[in-house]
Amino acid sequence: MPKGTRDFGPDVMNKRNFILNTITKVFRKYGFRQIETPSLENLSVLMGKYGEEGDQLLFKVLNSGDYLKDVTDEDFEKGYKSLLPKITNKGLRYDLTVPLARFVVMNRNEISFPFKRYQIQPVWRADKPQRGRYREFLQCDADIIGTSSLLCEMEIVQMMAEVMSELGIAGFKIRMNHRKILGSMAKSDGLQNQENLFAVIIDKMDKIGWDGVSKELLKIGFTPDSLSKFKQIFSGELDKEDLRKKLSPMLDRDGANGLDDIFTVFEMLKKSRGNPDEQDFKWHLQFDPSLARGLSYYTGIIFEVEIEGVTVGSVSGGGRYDDLTGIFGLPDVAATGFSFGIDRLYDALEELKVFPDFAIEGHNILIVHFDEETFNYGLEVLWRLRKNQKLNTRGVSIEMYPDQSRLTKQMAYANRNPIRFTIIIGSEEMKSGKLTLKDMITGDQQSLSEDEIIDYLSQKRV
C-alpha cells in the first residue's frame, strides 16, 4: 500500500461510523445539507490556493493517453516544475474548502442563500507520513455561506458541544477568540501589516510557550512594554470581564467590534442554556485571546475544541472567513465554518474507552448448526427472523454460518467478528422448539422459543 494510506477493517469501520453518524445527525438537525464534489479537480482550481508549500503537496494526476505528445526536448530540459502543466491538468483535492468555494461560485444562481452545507469526503496531501498524519484522510466540514449573523457562531459552539456530548465525552473545552482582536493587538504597538505574522507566532504558544513567543515577537519589532501587557492577557489567569477591561484600551474599532461579538455570542449561549446564572456553561466555553489558528483566511470569530485528559490535540475547529469565494471572482460573501478531525476523535474515544457497546459489537445474531438436518431447520428460523418487523425496525442483523462446520469454528467466527448473540440449533432444540440463545459477551445461555427470542432482542438493543 502507498505510504500514508490505510485500510479500515470492519471493527474500525464500526467505530468510525459511530463518530460519522453522530456528526451527521447533529449537522442535519441544525439544518445543514450534504453536498459532494469530485475528488479530482482541475489544477487551475487548486494551484495557488494553499501557498507554495501547498502546491507542492498536491497529488497531480498524469494526463491520460500519450501525456508526452505536446512535450518537446526543450520542455523536458527545463525541469520538473515547468514540465508539470504540460503533462498534468488535474489533481486530488487538498481540502473541502476550495472545492466548496468553486461549487458556490458555479452554482450561485441555483443556491438559496444562506447556504448551509456539510461535506464528508477524503482529501489527499503528499505530506511526509508520520504518526497521526496521513496522505489520504477524511475531512468533515460544515459551513454557512452568505450571512454574517452571529447566530452562525452561536450554533457552531452548540453543535461542537452537542457532538462531544453525543459521543459520550464529558470533559472538553471550547476556546473562542476573534481574529480582529489579534490584529488590533498587533497594531496597538504601532506595527502595521504584521497581523498575520503575529497570529502565526501566537499560534505556536502550545509548542514553544510564552518565552518562545515573546522572543519571536521582540525579533519582529514589538516593544517590551507591549509584551508585558500581552503576557498578562495570554496568561489564562484572567476571567472574561477582566480580559475585556485589559483588552479594550489597545483595540481599534474592528478589534472592539470583535470583542463585542464575542460577548454577544456568550450572552446568546447563556440564554440558550435556559440558565443565565450558570457559570461558563456545562461545556467550559472559554474566551482565549491566545487562540490564533494557523490559516490566514480567517477574519472573525475562531474556535477550537480540545478534549480533557487525552493528548490528541484539537478535535474540532473553525471560524469566520469573509472572502472565500473572492478567489473565484465572487467577492464579499460572508461565510463561517468548522470541521471535525475524525482520526483524532477516534484516538480520543479509544483512549477514553467511551465507544458504546453497539459500535464495538458490530453485528447481532449468528445461527449455529451441527449437521444437514439442523442446517435446514436453521435456514427456516433465519428466514422467519429476517422477515420479522420488530427486528427489522431495530436494524438487527441475522446470519447463518454458511458451511456445515465444527461448532468451535462457528463460535470462533462469532467471537472474532464479533457477533453478540448466537442461536444454537441442535437436535434437542429442533425437537422442543426451544432454541439456545447465547450471549457471547456474558456467556449466558437461555432456552427460548422463536417468539421469546424476538421479544428479548427487540427490547435489548436500540
Next chain:
Amino acid sequence: MPKGTRDFGPDVMNKRNFILNTITKVFRKYGFRQIETPSLENLSVLMGKYGEEGDQLLFKVLNSGDYLKDVTDEDFEKGYKSLLPKITNKGLRYDLTVPLARFVVMNRNEISFPFKRYQIQPVWRADKPQRGRYREFLQCDADIIGTSSLLCEMEIVQMMAEVMSELGIAGFKIRMNHRKILGSMAKSDGLQNQENLFAVIIDKMDKIGWDGVSKELLKIGFTPDSLSKFKQIFSGELDKEDLRKKLSPMLDRDGANGLDDIFTVFEMLKKSRGNPDEQDFKWHLQFDPSLARGLSYYTGIIFEVEIEGVTVGSVSGGGRYDDLTGIFGLPDVAATGFSFGIDRLYDALEELKVFPDFAIEGHNILIVHFDEETFNYGLEVLWRLRKNQKLNTRGVSIEMYPDQSRLTKQMAYANRNPIRFTIIIGSEEMKSGKLTLKDMITGDQQSLSEDEIIDYLSQKRV
C-alpha cells in the same frame, strides 16, 4: 471541473443517500461488514489486472517532488509508456474487487473466514465520458470470501430482491445462469478453449440479437447443427424444466453440476418464500442460459437484475469467482459477490417517480420571524424544540433563518431547500403563544402551541 466528474448538490444527495442507506441496511441485515481501502493503490497492485485496455484507463499519480530526478534523456526518448514506471508508482483504484483481493491476502491471518464484506467507495476510470458513463463514480459491492456454500448465491438473490422492494420498485427481473453451463455448451460442439470467447459473444445478445450472435459463432467454428440447438435454449420460450431437459445432453460433468446448483438455489428460494407452489416467485427470478456477463473471472452462478419499464440497463449483477486472490499469491479461495449500480438505480427511481417524500423534502422545520423581538422569541422556541427528545428521536431538523429579512425571502428559502414546515412567529403569535405551523407542500396553516407542534410533528414523519 474535470470532464466526466460531477458535483452532487443537496437535493441529489438526499436521493442518493436514500438509495445508499437502503442498500447498506440490507447488506448489514444479512451480516456483511464494511471495509474501506485507500483510493490510492500502488500501480504494482493495479497494473495487469484489467487487461491492456484497463491499464490505459488507470489514472496515474505523479511521484511527489522532483519526479524527473531519475529520468535520463534516453528514458524520455523511449516514449510515454516506458517513461511511466520512472515517474509514477501510484494510481487511483479502478474497482473495489482488486483492492478487496489485496486486503484479504494482506490480512488473511486476522480475518475470520468466511469473510462477508461490503464496500461503498468511488472508483476512477479514464474512460471517454459519455451519457451515463463517468470518470469518477461510486461502486457498491458485497462479497463473501472463503466458502463455496450455495447459501451465498441464495442470499444474494434475496438481497437483490429485498433492496428492490425497499426502494419501492415493484417490477424487476433477476436473471441467473452458471458459467460452467455456458462453458459446457461451448465445448459440446467439439471446440476447446473457446469458452471465454463464447461467453463474450453471448453477452452481446441484447445488442446484436440472435442473428448477430449466430453469425459470430459460425465464424469461430460452431456448426449450424449446434446453433439450432442453442437458438431454442436462448429463445427465452422454454421454462425451467424444459431448459433442463434440452441442456442436460450437451453438458459435461462441470456443466451438469452447474445446472444442479441452479436448481438447488431455486429450491432453497422457494422454501424461503414459505410457499413452495408460488410460480417463479414474486421477483420474477428466471434461469436464463443466455446470461453471460462480460468479465472473464466468473466461474460459477452469475446474476443480473433489470427493472421493468425503464431503459437504464442492469442495476445489479454479480457471480461466483473462485480464484480472485490467486493473483496475489493466495490460490483456491472460493468467493462470490455482487454490486449495485447507484447511478442507474438513481435514474430508474427518477423515471419511475418512486423516490419517497422524505428523500425529496430533505429538511423539516424553519422558524420564520419579522423583527428583532420575534427573532429573539423564535430563538427560544428553536432551542426548546432542538432539546425535545421526541423530535430528536425522529431525527427532525429545526433551523431558524439567521438574518432579519423579509418574509418572502425566508419563505423562498424554505421552498427552495426544500423545507417541509415553517413555524411563523409574528407579534400575534408571541402574545397568544399559539404559533402558525405552515405545511409548505399543501399550504395548510394551523395555529398551535409548541406542545401541539411537537405532537403533530412527532406523529407525522418516520
